[in-house]
Amino acid sequence: MVDWDGIVSRDGPAVWRTVYRLLGNRADAEDCFQETFLAAVQVWRREAVQYPHALLQRLATARALDRLRRRYRTAGREAGTVEWEDLSTGERPPGDLAESAELSERLRDALCALPAKQAQAFCLFYLDGWDYQQIADHLEATVNAVGVLLHRARHRLRELLANTVREEL
Amino acid sequence: MNDQDEQPREDRDIVDRAVDALRAEPIADGPPPRLSAATVELLRAARSNRPQMGLLRIAALLLIASCLAGVIALGVRERHRLQARGNERPAPAAPAPGSRLPRLANTDAPTHTLVFSTDTQPRVRPVLATLGSAVAVTGHVYFRGDIPPHPARMDPSGSLGEYDHPHDQSIVVNDDGTLQNVVVSISGGLRAGEPFPLPPGPVVLNQHNCTFVPHVVAAMTGQEVIVRNLDPMLHSVHAMDAEETPAFNFAQPADGQRMIAPFQSVKTFKVKCDIHPWMTAWVRVFNHPYFDVTHDDGTFAIKDLPPGTYTIKAWHEVFGVQEKQITVTGGEPAVIDFTFDPRQ
Numbered sequence: 001m002v003d004w005d006g007i008v009s010r011d012g013p014a015v016w017r018t019v020y021r022l023l024g025n026r027a028d029a030e031d032c033f034q035e036t037f038l039a040a041v042q043v044w045r046r047e048a049v050q051y052p053h054a055l056l057q058r059l060a061t062a063r064a065l066d067r068l069r070r071r072y073r074t075a076g077r078e079a080g081t082v083e084w085e086d087l088s089t090g091e092r093p094p095g096d097l098a099e100s101a102e103l104s105e106r107l108r109d110a111l112c113a114l115p116a117k118q119a120q121a122f123c124l125f126y127l128d129g130w131d132y133q134q135i136a137d138h139l140e141a142t143v144n145a146v147g148v149l150l151h152r153a154r155h156r157l158r159e160l161l162a163n164t165v166r167e168e169l
Numbered sequence: 170m171n172d173q174d175e176q177p178r179e180d181r182d183i184v185d186r187a188v189d190a191l192r193a194e195p196i197a198d199g200p201p202p203r204l205s206a207a208t209v210e211l212l213r214a215a216r217s218n219r220p221q222m223g224l225l226r227i228a229a230l231l232l233i234a235s236c237l238a239g240v241i242a243l244g245v246r247e248r249h250r251l252q253a254r255g256n257e258r259p260a261p262a263a264p265a266p267g268s269r270l271p272r273l274a275n276t277d278a279p280t281h282t283l284v285f286s287t288d289t290q291p292r293v294r295p296v297l298a299t300l301g302s303a304v305a306v307t308g309h310v311y312f313r314g315d316i317p318p319h320p321a322r323m324d325p326s327g328s329l330g331e332y333d334h335p336h337d338q339s340i341v342v343n344d345d346g347t348l349q350n351v352v353v354s355i356s357g358g359l360r361a362g363e364p365f366p367l368p369p370g371p372v373v374l375n376q377h378n379c380t381f382v383p384h385v386v387a388a389m390t391g392q393e394v395i396v397r398n399l400d401p402m403l404h405s406v407h408a409m410d411a412e413e414t415p416a417f418n419f420a421q422p423a424d425g426q427r428m429i430a431p432f433q434s435v436k437t438f439k440v441k442c443d444i445h446p447w448m449t450a451w452v453r454v455f456n457h458p459y460f461d462v463t464h465d466d467g468t469f470a471i472k473d474l475p476p477g478t479y480t481i482k483a484w485h486e487v488f489g490v491q492e493k494q495i496t497v498t499g500g501e502p503a504v505i506d507f508t509f510d511p512r513q
Contacts, residue, residue: 004212008204008212012201013201015201016196016201016202017196020196021191021192021194021196024194030202033201033202033204034204034205037204037212041212099190100190100193100194101190101194103183103186103187103190103191104187104190104191104194106187107184107187107188107190107191108191110187126188127188127191127192154184157184157187158182158183158184161183161184161187162183
């Protein structure tokens with residue numbers, strides 16, 4: 001029997017951090033949080049799960065990326081508007097914060113343009129701190145293939161982020 | 170990335186700077202949100218559905234197989250008994266595709282569409298249903314009459330492609346002349362003021378391939394009702410009672426699901442999607458758990474009804490209502506059939 005209560009209380013915070021970081025707002029993150037657990041139920045019905053934490057993290061990343069793509073498809077880049085109030089109450093100068101917020105939003109935008117597997121590998125490695133082997137296990141790929149995925153993801157993101165800067169200039 | 174952290178900000182790779190910016194963003198304060206009631210319900214249901222491994226799984230499969238064999242043997246015997254009973258009355262008229270269906274007084278639709286089941290195998294489901302010790306009343310609902318030709322597409326533009334469900338589900342007659350989507354319920358004879366147990370689990374109404382599935386559902390007051398959109402497109406869920414007073418009306422995003430506040434009174438709702446006007450469903454709400462909706466073999470089963478004499482009602486959205494008396498002894502399930510014939 002699956003101890004869902006235990007899983008939710010133990011792994012819920014990590015799932016929440018993942019979806020919130022990728023989506024950047026509470027409303028979307030809350031929906032995605034629910035979706036992650038619903039997706040986990042589907043996987044559980046199909047197969048025995050050895051590492052619930054890793055499964056939930058992977059599902060959270062995938063669902064958040066899906067939602068991010070939908071958001072940018074429907075709302076364009078306005079989703080990342082930064083409010084002055086958000087910038088004026090930190091320890092860092094508002095200029096730094098504005099630049100960081102802008103970069104974060106560009107990265108979210110650019111991630112949507114990557115193939116799903118590249119985006120997932122990138123998020124799991126750079127945002128969630130997984131190693132190559134863990135990613136390989138969960139994406140059903142070899143360690144070398146993960147390296148290639150990450151290399152291509154970085155390369156494409158560099159192009160996309162640079163293009164965004166050029167467009168704005 | 171540590172060595173890069175030491176570089177001047179402007180010289181660092183823009184990807185690393187963007188990753189750092191994203192990682193540095195504050196996460197919303199407070200604990201993660203609570204899972205919704207619908208999600209919790211699914212998690213609870215999943216507890217018992219997890220695949221078991223090894224010997225335990227094999228043992229369970231063997232047990233199920235042996236139970237099924239026994240049940241089928243009993244089912245065949247019970248079916249023969251029901252068939253013998255059925256011989257005492259005229260057999261239901263075979264459907265005549267292409268013939269016309271008279272227009273009925275209690276419907277606002279000028280014509281109706283019949284959907285034929287393609288399953289031609291004899292079924293044992295009604296008998297299986299009666300084998301549960303809790304089943305108190307069972308039977309079939311039949312249809313007699315002429316059947317109009319199959320309809321054109323429901324979406325005249327055909328723009329929805331594979332999601333353009335071609336059938337109106339208001340009249341669904343099976344090959345053997347039985348009728349689906351009839352709500353059979355106890356309408357008289359229950360002890361007043363007696364609290365009744367809620368049926369287990371929520372009632373689920375799906376929006377799938379631009380159709381409400383099932384087309385008719387029944388619930389008890391206080392029972393949870395979940396509406397799920399399984400399509401990759403927006404739908405709405407717009408319910409109106411008999412007086413056409415809106416009960417609820419909300420948008421249902423692609424792949425979304427929403428739990429409706431449990432119904433508090435006995436009512437009948439027509440549910441539609443405002444975006445795809447051919448999508449309709451019915452929700453009937455009772456203040457007791459003694460009801461069922463005829464399945465794809467035209468059968469129903471009412472469970473856990475105490476011994477006594479009751480009025481039993483069959484309701485169909487087009488053909489209206491029929492009532493009969495039935496006596497439940499507490500032993501063998503009582504068997505009763507209904508026949509809807511628009512010519513009568």
